[in-house]
Amino acid sequence: MTGRIRDEAIRTVRERASLSEVVSEVVALRRRGRSAVGLCPFHAEKTPSFTVSEERGFFHCFGCGEHGDVFAFVMKTQSLTFPEAVRRIADRFGVPLPEEAGEPARRREPLTAANAAAAAFFQAELRGPGGGRARAYLRERGLSEELIERFGLGWAPGAGEVLARHLRTKGVPLEDALTAGLVMRRDRPDGAGGVLDRFRERIMFPITDTSGKVIAFGGRILPGRPASGEPPPKYLNSAESPVFRKGHTLYGLALARDAIRKTDRAIVVEGYLDVIALAQAGIGEVVAPLGTALTAEQLRLLRRFTETVIACFDGDLAGRRAAARSFPVFLEAGLWGRGAFLPAGEDPDTFVRAQGRVALEGVLAAAEPLVEAFVGALAGPKGDAVGRHAEAAREVARLLKRVREPHEFDVLVRLAAQRLGVREETLRSEGAPGVAPAAAPDEPHAPGAEAMLVELMAEDATLAERVAACGIIAEFQHPEWRRAAEALAQRDETERQARLEALPRDIRERVVRRLLEERPDVERERALADCIAHIRRRGPRGEERRVRDEIRAAQARGDSEAVEAAMRRLKQLMDETQAEKART
Structure with a gap:
């Protein structure tokens, strides 16, 4: 594995890459003035609204609003991370890519190699004579040979050191096998040391990163396995390592990502066999956490591919409670989230095998926003009580504080306000401490001075400074x-580009039109000066309006002291305004 890509190397790749050439592999482009247009690859359309500006280095669709540079295009069309996209483009255009490889990065490659050797061993064992019971169990679960091979399933034999010996013959150092969690040290009664395979007599499920490299394993015991002493856990995962972090990894994502992108949805189920059963039924956009509750980091990983995430739950009371508990996690990841509730006692595996794909699609189509379960759990049996409803609104506002990105916060506030029946301003003020409730723009039907300044800043980095x-x-x-x-x-230019993509769509499209129209510098300078002057002139007027509102509120509650204080402040502001006029 490689290390961090240097910032100067990223700039070089961006400068050397041809955006039009990269886009042309996916979209048929034709010239229109200084730009090129074609049918958008991100939504269905008959009239081209997808524009590529080679000179400016960005693409933009006026139909669906997708926007970005050459890296963003490759990330979106090939479902890659930013570093993966940079490396892919650098290879394409022959740009050398010096990297900052720290010690953690240097440790990843041998661990990945050790896991790959173990995966091949487990797969061979499943096909061999010792894998008969495991093959019979998988057939009983309805898994085809094609699915078994696609998901790389295997078998870990019961003898204590079989894998350890195999890895030695393949030249895998013992320390790498230990660090990867494939074997573990043991102490014998006679004082002699040794190693023991971590996984024994288990069906093996390889766990991969988003690129498909094996980074860990999950192992399941066979049902009815005789056990002496304490029964073993039904599922056992690899220990965490430099290549594997359980809370940051999703089972099946490497195989599901193309289907997720195609369907623009991701379905989250509980277990490995649920994922494989749905894939066998023709539903490929399915992933699962690794035996623990879904984490915000796992959901952020999914957000790289889609913002429509449906989590499956049991339809009983416990399932509803689990859905309610998951809502704050979705919110923290910047996702609204939906819950699909199966009949009580069913899981996706048993349901789809018994009822078929059409029935499961019906359950998924009926998925409801997770906030419904969350509010229902807070409100309890008296869900219509005003006090409980207000409590739910306060709790949602508290949860909104976890949302990191401003524009994610804006979208989630609007959705929450609609569901809870409260004003957006209330959730904004309680959910984002230190930020005043949104004031109405000065010009509701046209870009006001603040919006215009944001446009100018997005258009020109020098103006932004x-x-x-x-x-x-x-x-x-x-x-x-x-x-x-x-x-x-x-x-930082990379950060600016990401922020430009995160702007509200209407502003982003006005910025793009400005860039494509090539407006004269003098016009930008005039607009900049006018906007700054307008904002500075309105300062006293805005303060006067605020103080007048304070006076009315104080009069309504009968607070004479507050009325007098506000009146004094209003007189001071009016005197300052008159003095300013006299000077000009």
Whole structure:
């Protein structure tokens, strides 16, 4: 495995790569002025709305809003991470890629090799004479030979050191086998040491990273296996290692990612056999956590491929409670999430084998937002009680504080407000401490001064630096525009590009149109000066409006002291305004 890619190397790859050439492998482009257009690969359309600007180095679809640079295009079309996309493009255009390989990165490659050797061993054992019971069990579960091979299933024999001896013959160092969690040290009664295979008499499920490299294993005992003493756990996973972190990994994702991208949904089930059973039924966009509750990191991994995530639960009370517990995790990952509830006592494996794909698709189509289960669990039997409903709203607002990205926060606030029947401003103020409730823009039907400044900053990095330097961002009244402006003021070009992609779609499209129209510099300068002047002029007026609102609120509650204080502040503001007019 490789290390961190240096920033200067990323810039070189971006400069050397031809965006049009990369896009042309997927989209038939034709020239239109200084740009090229074609049918969007991200949504179905008959009239081309997908634009590629080689000069500016970005693509944009005016139909669905997808936007980005050459790295974003490869990430989206090939479901790659950013480092994977950089390496793929660097190989394509012959750009050498020096990397910063630290000690953790150097340790990954031999561990991956050890896991690959173990996977081949387990697969051979399943096909051999010792794998007869395991093969019979898999046939009983309805798994075809094609599925067994596709998922790389295997068998770990019961003898204590079979894998350890095999790895030695393949030249795998003992320390690598120990670190990968394939074998473990044991102490014998006679004082002699030795090693023992971690997995014994288990059906083996290889666990891979998103690129398909084996990084760990899950092992399942066969039913009815005689046991002496304490019964072994039904499932056993590899220990965590430099290549494997359980809470950051999803079973089946490497095989499911193309189907996820094609269907624009991901289905989360509980176990390995659930994933394989649904794949056998023709539903390939399925993944599973690794024997533990779903984590926010696993959901963030899924978000690279889709924002439509459906988790399957049992339809009984325990399943509803599990769905309610999962909602905060989805929210933390920036996902709304939906829950599909199976009949009580069923799991996806047994249900799809008994009822078929059509029945399961019906259950998935009826999936409901996880917030329904969450609110239901909070409200209890008196779900219509005003107090319990308000409590649910406060709890959702508290959970929204976990959302990291500003634009994810905006979308989730709108969805939560609609479901809970509360004002967006309430959730914004309670869910994002330190940020004032969103004030209405000055010009509701046209881009106001703040929105226009954000457009200009996104269009030109030099202008963004000037806007940041003059301190005008601190005077923004609308939280969304302020957050966008602060993000665009970042000097790092890669970060700026990511922030541009995260802008609200209407602003992003206005920025793209500006870039494609090649407006004169003098026009940008005039717009910049006008916007800054407008924001600075409105300052006292906005403060006066706020103080007048304070006066009305104090009068309504009969607070005479607050009324007098606010009146004094209003007079001071009006005097300052008159003095400013006299000076000009």
